[in-house]
Amino acid sequence: MALLKVNHAVAEIAGSQVLRQVSIDIAAGETLALIGRNGAGKTSLLRVIMGALPLVHGSVEFNGRDIAMLPAHDRVGLGIGYAPEERRLIGKFTVRENILLPAWAGRLGRAEIQERLELIDFVAPELKDLSARLGGLLSGGQQKMVALGRALMAGKHMVLLDEPFQGLAPALALKYADMLRALRDARPDLAVLVTESNPQLLQPMADRMIVLERGEIQVEAMEKAIV
Numbered sequence: 001m002a003l004l005k006v007n008h009a010v011a012e013i014a015g016s017q018v019l020r021q022v023s024i025d026i027a028a029g030e031t032l033a034l035i036g037r038n039g040a041g042k043t044s045l046l047r048v049i050m051g052a053l054p055l056v057h058g059s060v061e062f063n064g065r066d067i068a069m070l071p072a073h074d075r076v077g078l079g080i081g082y083a084p085e086e087r088r089l090i091g092k093f094t095v096r097e098n099i100l101l102p103a104w105a106g107r108l109g110r111a112e113i114q115e116r117l118e119l120i121d122f123v124a125p126e127l128k129d130l131s132a133r134l135g136g137l138l139s140g141g142q143q144k145m146v147a148l149g150r151a152l153m154a155g156k157h158m159v160l161l162d163e164p165f166q167g168l169a170p171a172l173a174l175k176y177a178d179m180l181r182a183l184r185d186a187r188p189d190l191a192v193l194v195t196e197s198n199p200q201l202l203q204p205m206a207d208r209m210i211v212l213e214r215g216e217i218q219v220e221a222m223e224k225a226i227v
Contacts, residue, residue: 003028003158003191004049009058011048018044020215028157031184031192033206035199041215042195043085046160050082051075077106081155083147085163091136095127095146098135102154120149123182141172148179158191165201173201180205
């Protein structure tokens with residue numbers, strides 16, 4: 001059974017269609033790579049899933065529930081974490097405070113917060129050393145790591161990662177890839193939907209790849225295909 005199903009999604013920005021009858025599904029424990037050029041509609045699809053961009057047509061189902069009309073702030077409570085490309089950290093908050101934001105918003109219990117912090121520290125141990133540093137003083141690469149940690153705090157069942165390698169130096173890109181592999185090892189039940197323009201970066205860790213072009217799905221590769 002699919003954990004997430006997007007059915008025939010149509011979405012618009014300023015009157016222009018950015019998604020045209022897009023349908024995808026992802027199972028628990030699956031890593032699905034959404035590949036496409038800039039402007040292909042990848043970010044728009046993630047925003048539709050998170051409720052930040054309304055559907056013109058279609059549906060979004062999570063765990064068998066239609067969430068298309070569910071407000072964006074309530075979707076975090078479903079156990080979906082989101083790391084946007086632009087990171088969106090609060091500069092005056094520390095690294096640890098930025099990571100804890102979804103826990104405060106979702107009123108998570110102390111035991112659950114501690115469990116997720118342990119996962120974050122395992123996947124991205126560098127964040128523990130940075131925990132007291134202000135978000136506004138971090139490098140772009142460090143902010144990407146914090147955004148991943150924040151997504152994991154919210155993402156009990158699934159995380160959405162938008163262009164996580166964008167703008168990273170090669171060494172940092174390799175480190176981020178190592179973090180994603182560590183995440184798969186630590187949480188084999190977690191669904192991961194990750195977008196990228198370069199399929200080679202995700203080929204070693206993706207179970208499937210879907211190509212999006214001009215708001216439409218072009219190719220679906222079922223077994224770690226090379227695009």
